[in-house]
Amino acid sequence: xxxxxxxxxxxxxFKELRDQICASFEAIEDDNTGLMSEKxxxxxxxxxxxxxxxxxxxxxxxxxxxxxxxxxxxxKVGVNIxxxxxxxxxxxxxxxxxxxxxxxxxxxxxxxxAHMNSxxxxxxxxxxxxxxxxxxxxxxxxDLNAPLPNTKDTDEFHTAFKNCCDRHxxxxxxxxxxxCDEYFYIPHRQKARGEGGIFYDQLATDxxxxxxxxxxxxxxxxxxxxxxxxxxxxDEPWTAEERETQLIYRGHYAEFNLAYxxxxxxxxxxxxxxxxILMSLPPEAKWP
Numbered sequence: 001x002x003x004x005x006x007x008x009x010x011x012x013x014f015k016e017l018r019d020q021i022c023a024s025f026e027a028i029e030d031d032n033t034g035l036m037s038e039k040x041x042x043x044x045x046x047x048x049x050x051x052x053x054x055x056x057x058x059x060x061x062x063x064x065x066x067x068x069x070x071x072x073x074x075x076k077v078g079v080n081i082x083x084x085x086x087x088x089x090x091x092x093x094x095x096x097x098x099x100x101x102x103x104x105x106x107x108x109x110x111x112x113x114a115h116m117n118s119x120x121x122x123x124x125x126x127x128x129x130x131x132x133x134x135x136x137x138x139x140x141x142x143d144l145n146a147p148l149p150n151t152k153d154t155d156e157f158h159t160a161f162k163n164c165c166d167r168h169x170x171x172x173x174x175x176x177x178x179x180c181d182e183y184f185y186i187p188h189r190q191k192a193r194g195e196g197g198i199f200y201d202q203l204a205t206d207x208x209x210x211x212x213x214x215x216x217x218x219x220x221x222x223x224x225x226x227x228x229x230x231x232x233x234x235d236e237p238w239t240a241e242e243r244e245t246q247l248i249y250r251g252h253y254a255e256f257n258l259a260y261x262x263x264x265x266x267x268x269x270x271x272x273x274x275x276x277i278l279m280s281l282p283p284e285a286k287w288p
């Protein structure tokens with residue numbers, strides 16, 4: 001399989017995963033019987049966007065945002081896919097493997113962030129991607145972000161991703177869990193952003209098929225475990241105090257995304273769609 005076929009296969013998978021996740025989340029909206037059940041069930045709205053290369057104004061791909069706001073369970077959730085290409089600026093190319101040899105790039109992936117009405121239902125982040133410069137690699141992961149951490153939920157989430165990793169390489173879980181813990185850390189708060197998960201980048205072994213299979217399994221694992229956690233808690237009542245805790249937690253979440261997240265930087269530095277890039281920010285937050 002040549003590189004162009006690999007690009008097509010990866011981008012097709014991210015689109016398929018997007019469709020499966022959106023269908024699962026809309027089914028959750030339909031099945032909710034909790035505090036918000038009198039509201040209409042939420043539905044995703046899709047919006048296409050096109051990217052123009054910053055250097056020469058030529059077309060540079062684009063993407064599709066799938067956003068659901070004001071649902072029964074999901075206060076705001078975005079499931080975005082994109083396939084973009086172009087040329088890195090000289091300054092930014094220094095930070096990307098292979099870009100020092102050739103500043104041309106291709107990137108395709110899926111990015112998801114869910115902020116929930118209930119503080120008892122954990123927020124979540126997931127993304128997987130395939131990037132090509134003079135080199136090519138996969139990256140991504142998933143991490144749980146609970147305003148009110150629940151040991152059982154955290155254990156189930158980590159067990160699911162450990163099993164996922166073990167199916168591909170017994171060394172993956174400890175390595176990628178540690179990477180996630182170190183990456184999703186808020187230095188100025190001296191605390192983790194959430195309960196962790198796995199994070200990997202620059203995955204390029206001697207088998208593209210194996211790397212792609214692992215990346216697909218990360219997506220399928222997320223699709224299996226996260227809706228299960230949502231359904232366990234979505235009908236539980238919550239208090240005003242718990243909501244206040246959630247809003248303050250969201251403030252810290254936003255601080256990380258704006259100050260430290262590499263995905264945010266990559267999107268803004270490569271002329272991505274600002275609305276899609278900042279989809280990760282919560283609809284409402286507080287700072288004490």
